[in-house]
Amino acid sequence: MVNRSDVHYFGAGPAPLPTAVLEKASQVLLNYKDKGIGLCEISHRSPEANEILADTKQALSTLLDIPDDYDILFLQSGGSGEFSATVYNLVSVWVEKKRAEIANEVGDNKDEVLKRLRKVVDEELKLDYLVTGSWSKKASEEAARLVGSKHVNVALDARKANDGKFGKIPPESEWNLTPRKNGGPAFVYFCDNETVDGVEFPAFPKSLEGEDAPLVCADMSSNFISRKVDVRKYAIIFGGAQKNIGNTGIAIVIIRKSLLPPQSQHASPELLRELNLPVGPIVLDYPTIAKNNSLYNTLPIFDVWVAGQVMAGLVNTYGIKRIGGQEEISNEKARLIYGALDKYPDVYRVVPDKSVRSRMNICFRVHGGDADKEKAFLAGAEKKGLLGLKGHRSVGGIRASNYNAVSLEGAKRLVAYLEEYATA
């Protein structure tokens, strides 16, 4: 029998959750607010569910200092579903904007509008992807599947200058972004933290800033609420909940309201089909989800509640209104672990370049990646209750995921083991 207190879990997602939240969860599953029914049973349209939704949005807004001109959506898509949703929705906004511009010029002649629009789509529709790891690669592949590869501009393939492997982010001067002069790309997409490869953007890219900056869409699944973010720089931030925020089951989308009606119209399904562009499922249609306060269809309220509790805990712990406290602790834990790895270069090798080391997913090899020695390293860790350290099956090696629910104590226990193993 292993107790929770015996274990420190470094899994990459699903990730550990705060024990206090799980203890409360185990009660509300059976009986929520003394109503005689549990939280998985109450209606998603009940006052209780609405309160949970509102509280969770409030906590997230507080933590990330989300401005009023942004909306927060909850979807059942998973992060991977958002790879598609961002494409469907932002292409739709782009098409409708172009259509309106053309209609403004040529008037009511539908055939002429369509003819010109076809040409504009053919020549100008570009989705820019910064591919810095396995997840942004997957997202760019899904975009190509949906709209066709000719419309997807891989503005950066970080493997190219690094022996075919992820692990560096080349300087922005080497990126091949769609020029802004013709209106630029429909959007620029990046993954803020690459879970598999341990690569994190150290800061928001300078070349995505400025007055005519493109719409920026970022996947923050694996570093959500782990550092301050200037939300205004993004059109869309999304993340699956199961790493830093809560349970598998919901994804969270923070979206600029100007991309939703009434400020911004989306192209009709008919028009999209006419233009050989894809029509997404209604459950991924952001205007529909926003209009219905994420309750277009049944939302897993239990998962929203868990996320809300995790966030409320962060707000309480740091006694502040923003995420600074959590950022400090995340940085400190990462500093300790990388410090121990760097101390023994003959034993450990951190995979990504120092300039882009992820604070969340610390990827390293033991004795140059020797399979038997890495196996022994993992077995030794397990004996000490340090679990979930195996690297992603596609790259191997060791990965210590350092999400919000990993305690400073947990990080220190890992550091002690790293020291012990290296000096044994």
Next chain:
Amino acid sequence: MVNRSDVHYFGAGPAPLPTAVLEKASQVLLNYKDKGIGLCEISHRSPEANEILADTKQALSTLLDIPDDYDILFLQSGGSGEFSATVYNLVSVWVEKKRAEIANEVGDNKDEVLKRLRKVVDEELKLDYLVTGSWSKKASEEAARLVGSKHVNVALDARKANDGKFGKIPPESEWNLTPRKNGGPAFVYFCDNETVDGVEFPAFPKSLEGEDAPLVCADMSSNFISRKVDVRKYAIIFGGAQKNIGNTGIAIVIIRKSLLPPQSQHASPELLRELNLPVGPIVLDYPTIAKNNSLYNTLPIFDVWVAGQVMAGLVNTYGIKRIGGQEEISNEKARLIYGALDKYPDVYRVVPDKSVRSRMNICFRVHGGDADKEKAFLAGAEKKGLLGLKGHRSVGGIRASNYNAVSLEGAKRLVAYLEEYATA
């Protein structure tokens, strides 16, 4: 303080769950199989998760007697996401079949194949929908949104012969199914039980049987595992889990393997776009989900586990290999409740026609739908711990949902209240 034992919950979904399952869930949330981490935290690629998946599939196969030539998929789509997924996937299969036939005739000439295929799509692509209530209506609307209304044949609109309201299913001779002679429709869709309107198909439609029967796709969200089903008659059966099976968070798809590779190819995204047909997100692509044993992306294993526990409970309770026992108890509970309603025709009026009364969602009006009296009826019920009886907001009235986790005791308590209210 209201305890679970004080309450009988008749909510339409999310629905009640067996207390024994929730009690076990509240333990495994904190620590699963003494591993020191909880069930929402373990990896979806761990041996434990694989075992849960296998056990849940096994229990479902046992209960519904699912043949070996069917696959079981779990998706995060919700039932509403399946409205779209069924269209994307079955249209894709239809298109590829037609393409292959044409290519067989005209050979390698791609332009000629495309030209002919365009014509075939234009003239022959028909999706047949039997609209018998709010959910099949929504599904048909989503199909029209995705492929264009000209390709959607509403073969039955049950409101037409019933004063514009759902509540009857006209005889099959009056349905307007796409004739089988030109290959028939791409599929025929129906909702086996309409949750909002209380209308359930009494049996599988005769006109969808026979040697050249079309592919049949059925939404069983609200009557899953509540009666025997001849799975072989269906191409696809799907259901959101949150009514008869488990938590909101997963949908279950039972699909004939002949619709998946290698037996059946799906059209390429390029071809679908060329034909002005929609390309769905990869998380709704059945071949991808099937190939990855539902683990293409992170699956909410906790929700799969809950469904598996509910199913295992049904298997154990009835001590039999099939669903007969649960069907008997469902029928008995419905018989008791409808019996009490029919006994007092001056007080209660069952909404749907007797021939299509749902055993799962028992919709009725009190005193002809008098708002004050229905309010008083609900308040009286609540005092007795009979909760969740309010009808769907779109139709009003009273709805007693009689899902698998509603006990015979609960049904009897409701019957007692119906008697008491009617004779007071």
